[in-house]
Amino acid sequence: MFKKHAFWQIKKSNILLGFLIFIIMCSFFQKKENHTSSANYILVFTHTKNIIKELKNSINCVDTLNVSNLKKLKTSYFTARAIYKEIENCIEYQSPFDVKYFINGPLVKKAELEYGSRTFDPHGFQVIEELLFSGDTIDFAKLKNEYLFLNQAFEAYIKKIERSFIGDSQLLESLQFECIRLMSLSLNGYDATFTKTNIDETISALKGSQLFLNNIKKNYPTNLYPNRTHQKTILAINAAITYCRLHKDYDRFDRLFFITRHLNPIYKLISELHQNKLFPHTPVNYAVDLKKVNPFNLNSFNDNYFSVTVNDTLNKEPQVELGKLLFFDPVLSGNNQRACASCHKPELGFTDGLQKALEFETKNNLNRNTPTLLNVFYQKNFFHDGRSRQLVEQINEVLHNKQEMNTTIEEIILKLNQSEEYKALFKNAFIGTADSSISYFGVLKSIHEYERTLVSKNTKFDKYLEGDYTQLNTNEINGYNVFSGKALCGSCHFFPLFNGLVPPIYNDTEYEVIGVPKEKNSLEIDGDEGRKIISKNRIHQFAFKTPTIRNIDLTPPYMHNGIYKTLEEVIDFYNKGGGNGIGINISHQTLPFDSLQLTKQEIRDIKAFMLSLTDTTNLTRKPKRLPHFKDEKLNHRIIGGEY
Ligand code: HEC
Numbered sequence: 001m002f003k004k005h006a007f008w009q010i011k012k013s014n015i016l017l018g019f020l021i022f023i024i025m026c027s028f029f030q031k032k033e034n035h036t037s038s039a040n041y042i043l044v045f046t047h048t049k050n051i052i053k054e055l056k057n058s059i060n061c062v063d064t065l066n067v068s069n070l071k072k073l074k075t076s077y078f079t080a081r082a083i084y085k086e087i088e089n090c091i092e093y094q095s096p097f098d099v100k101y102f103i104n105g106p107l108v109k110k111a112e113l114e115y116g117s118r119t120f121d122p123h124g125f126q127v128i129e130e131l132l133f134s135g136d137t138i139d140f141a142k143l144k145n146e147y148l149f150l151n152q153a154f155e156a157y158i159k160k161i162e163r164s165f166i167g168d169s170q171l172l173e174s175l176q177f178e179c180i181r182l183m184s185l186s187l188n189g190y191d192a193t194f195t196k197t198n199i200d201e202t203i204s205a206l207k208g209s210q211l212f213l214n215n216i217k218k219n220y221p222t223n224l225y226p227n228r229t230h231q232k233t234i235l236a237i238n239a240a241i242t243y244c245r246l247h248k249d250y251d252r253f254d255r256l257f258f259i260t261r262h263l264n265p266i267y268k269l270i271s272e273l274h275q276n277k278l279f280p281h282t283p284v285n286y287a288v289d290l291k292k293v294n295p296f297n298l299n300s301f302n303d304n305y306f307s308v309t310v311n312d313t314l315n316k317e318p319q320v321e322l323g324k325l326l327f328f329d330p331v332l333s334g335n336n337q338r339a340c341a342s343c344h345k346p347e348l349g350f351t352d353g354l355q356k357a358l359e360f361e362t363k364n365n366l367n368r369n370t371p372t373l374l375n376v377f378y379q380k381n382f383f384h385d386g387r388s389r390q391l392v393e394q395i396n397e398v399l400h401n402k403q404e405m406n407t408t409i410e411e412i413i414l415k416l417n418q419s420e421e422y423k424a425l426f427k428n429a430f431i432g433t434a435d436s437s438i439s440y441f442g443v444l445k446s447i448h449e450y451e452r453t454l455v456s457k458n459t460k461f462d463k464y465l466e467g468d469y470t471q472l473n474t475n476e477i478n479g480y481n482v483f484s485g486k487a488l489c490g491s492c493h494f495f496p497l498f499n500g501l502v503p504p505i506y507n508d509t510e511y512e513v514i515g516v517p518k519e520k521n522s523l524e525i526d527g528d529e530g531r532k533i534i535s536k537n538r539i540h541q542f543a544f545k546t547p548t549i550r551n552i553d554l555t556p557p558y559m560h561n562g563i564y565k566t567l568e569e570v571i572d573f574y575n576k577g578g579g580n581g582i583g584i585n586i587s588h589q590t591l592p593f594d595s596l597q598l599t600k601q602e603i604r605d606i607k608a609f610m611l612s613l614t615d616t617t618n619l620t621r622k623p624k625r626l627p628h629f630k631d632e633k634l635n636h637r638i639i640g641g642e643y
């Protein structure tokens with residue numbers, strides 16, 4: 001007994017000693033590898049403490065409420081918000097989960113496939129904002145609860161940064177992300193939906209960026225540090241702040257001007273600072289390549305982030321060409337009459353122009369409208385309900401679908417092997433890999449590589465963003481501003497992909513309940529349950545993936561059931577407040593119910609802006625002929641299928 005005890009004593013002291021040496025070594029290596037920016041740690045620490053102080057004040061106010069306290073409560077809310085925005089970059093970077101669920105998540109119930117049928121109520125600043133600013137009466141019990149929640153979240157954050165704080169390279173990353181956040185979320189009414197203080201909050205975020213940058217600078221000897229770029233960045237941020245101070249009206253704020261003349265130059269400069277060898281990039285595969293200087297240019301998107309075939313660069317060109325042939329070849333269907341291109345026709349922006357796609361053989365209507373394949377690659381979930389998470393998986397599903405292509409793996413391989421030309425094409429496309437014969441993987445991979453090339457990035461809008469300011473007229477510019485501001489479209493269709501993949505990390509796909517009716521003039525909701533079919537979660541009933549509106553001019557009719565023939569009809573639906581606005585009763589609609597009160601001119605401008613998102617570069621690249629088969633009957637195949 002005694003012996004055992006002594007042994008444990010020795011062990012314990014050894015462990016303690018080892019632990020101490022470990023800590024000392026860790027801090028030594030950390031210092032050497034990456035500056036931990038103690039000034040920035042103090043900045044974030046004191047800011048968080050100050051937020052906590054404001055929240056505690058607010059809780060006291062709620063406890064002893066009278067009229068003058070309500071005013072105090074509101075002032076205190078704005079103070080806490082301003083401090084939060086100054087360090088938002090850091091909190092988002094270190095605790096994205098807490099931000100989404102407890103600090104600043106949008107005002108909708110959340111659910112994740114991983115958590116089964118559980119739903120999560122929204123918490124945080126936005127709930128408090130709604131309680132304080134949305135109506136005449138305030139639910140004080142709920143308000144207090146929300147303050148306590150939020151307080152807890154910040155207490156947890158303090159503990160987190162006490163355990164470990166990020167280095168300067170990571171801080172620069174977080175500042176680049178913050179710029180993207182401003183462009184695509186804050187200025188688009190993603191938060192501050194009731195107070196509409198988005199412009200003030202942008203000022204706070206920019207001020208915060210300056211504080212961080214100046215603190216980073218202090219860590220390095222002046223002869224090593226890129227002083228000129230630093231100085232330019234600080235000046236550019238000053239200019240942006242001045243612009244915001246002079247233009248505080250949320251509805252009239254010229255977002256496009258601000259993005260192109262202020263935020264983008266700032267992003268570019270921070271990205272240049274980050275290129276300095278003092279700040280090695282972290283080896284993380286982000287959606288946006290932080291080394292590129294334009295976060296909104298689709299060339300800056302990192303293909304490997306969106307694809308499973310990471311680093312697989314062998315024979316890309318011949319695979320794309322083979323994929324294109326397969327895409328247009330009806331030999332891939334059970335009756336040799338349908339190709340992918342039967343429903344995804346290039347000249348119609350890779351859609352079919354029908355309300356709903358046609359069924360195999362019967363030619364009856366299927367359940368849903370055919371979506372565009374332009375920029376299809378820049379997504380994390382596919383189909384209107386997001387049921388497929390990989391493009392290759394999606395192709396697999398379509399080929400086997402009895403209503404679409406109605407074929408099997410065996411059938412495809414057997415058939416393709418009857419063509420010497422296809423054999424040679426596969427060999428050429430997969431030479432040097434484990435299998436260069438005709439394989440199912442080869443079919444999927446080639447079509448995937450072809451789809452990856454269906455990128456539209458040369459729209460008038462893109463050229464304007466690149467600096468050619470002659471590309472858009474006043475109506476189109478105003479259209480973007482209304483789209484992102486007053487009409488709230490941009491709070492779901494996120495700049496610059498204009499789909500529901502949330503920037504700046506591009507990991508979350510948003511599904512929204514907007515209440516699309518069964519028929520154009522019907523007051524009944526469409527019976528398609530959308531995302532709920534996959535998640536089995538009631539909050540997803542009638543929720544659909546937010547589709548891109550790039551090339552929208554080419555792809556009517558609109559919505560998952562194709563009920564709207566024109567963009568005017570779509571805008572009119574939104575202007576009335578979606579399903580709820582037109583008289584359908586859906587309690588969990590995630591689109592605001594109120595009328596947007598858009599003027600006729602604003603409606604015309606939104607449309608003009610949407611038309612500026614058209615790029616026809618990819619639409620003519622059809623194969624001139626299809627590979628030859630021994631079986632003469634097969635040589636009458638129609639390029640792109642018969643129907
Ligand atoms: C019968 C018409 C039809 C054919 C043939 C067809 N598709 Fe589709 N495609 C659709 C429809 C309809 C959807 C939406 C289905 C849904 O959401 O449930 C879709 C969805 C897709 C999507 C997901 C797009 C997104 O943004 O989520 C991709 C990718 C796609 N198809 C590629 C292909 C490929 C590749 C082929 C050939 C192997 C093909 N399709 C054949 C009609 C068709």
Ligand code: HEC
Binds near residue numbers: 516
């Ligand atoms: C709450 C989020 C949300 C808001 C706000 C929103 N949308 Fe949408 N949008 C969606 C979703 C989700 C769909 C798909 C609905 C469906 O398929 O039934 C969609 C579909 C569309 C479509 C049809 C796309 C297609 O290919 O069929 C267009 C066009 C469109 N929205 C434009 C707008 C405009 C313009 C506004 C602002 C006036 C706007 N959206 C506001 C979520 C939103």
